[in-house]
Amino acid sequence: MSDSRLADDRPEAAFRFDHAETTEPHTHPRGHLVYAASGMLSLITDGGAWIAPPNRVAWVPAGAEHRHRAHGVTDMRVVYLSREAATSLPSGPAVLAVTALAREAVLAITTDGHRSDMARSHLRAVLVDEVASAPEQPLHLPEPADPRLRRVVALVERDLGAPRSLAALARETGVGERTLTRLFREETGMGYRQWRAQLRVHRALVLLAQGRSVTDTAAACGWATTSQCIEQFTPLVGLTPGAWRRAAERG
Structure with missing residues (x-):
């Protein structure tokens, strides 16, 4: 455009x-x-x-x-x-x-x-x-500036369906786990798990809008179960994944 x-x-x-x-x-x-x-x-x-x-x-x-x-x-x-x-x-x-x-x-x-x-x-x-009068909604995914954290973020985003622990990411990147913990707090304002939950919800919104089922979306985003997807998705979006998918289909 x-x-x-x-x-x-x-x-x-x-x-x-x-x-x-x-x-x-x-x-x-x-x-x-x-x-x-x-x-x-x-x-x-x-x-x-x-x-x-x-x-x-x-x-x-x-x-x-x-x-x-x-x-x-x-x-x-x-x-x-x-x-x-x-x-x-x-x-x-x-x-x-x-x-x-x-x-x-x-x-x-x-x-x-x-x-x-x-x-x-x-x-x-x-x-x-x-x-x-409405509160800001937590649908913001901060972009880190530190190159070490950017490498970690790229690894997670590349294969969100295969969850990595922070310890595993530290081993893969050669950056200490304590350093990564500090960088997530300083650069995103969130801990690693909270940031990953935000990323999952962002990805889930896109997949559901494309017509993917809630079950497929949960798996693609790395949630262990559909119920876990629902528990993390609903408070951030204000709708369950199924309700959001139906709303998206209606346009």
Whole structure:
């Protein structure tokens, strides 16, 4: 997708992404909320990746370099905000929960071209109020900078279905287990097991959106059982894997 299609010379817009379509890194002078009315979007920055299923909205502050990647055919809705309207939103990229009211507001803003400017302004205010009151959602996968930890992350991502302990990763990379423990805390803000759980959920969201069964997804992501997948997936996403898969199918 060319960056010109994402130019924010209007207060809201709708775009269609094909599966796996990815934008080039770009910035906008205005902050914006990004919602996948169908499909699913990843928001990717140098600081890591955020994933936004249909019960979440991604927030991108003004000037933040980022790119988008679609998982499945995706209907992306964008609502740009003035600096004043964005003051109640996080200072950095984030994924926030979407209430039913917020969803209807963003769809109304980006669908009906006959609404007055005042009506659109009211809808944007409702959207911001709803999103700003929602807690940030833990669907962020930080990108480490330390080359030792990057090697470890690459090993885990390459074969997530075959879980490795931190001790095994230390032996494979020649980096001490204590050092890796410290690096995970310093670079991701999480311990290894928590980071791996986040990675599994990210991967599971993509696989489920592609139509994979919950059982196959659990195995591909390295969960020992389907029930373990459900236990770790549900608190982070707000839906069980099965419910999320059905929602993705409905679009």
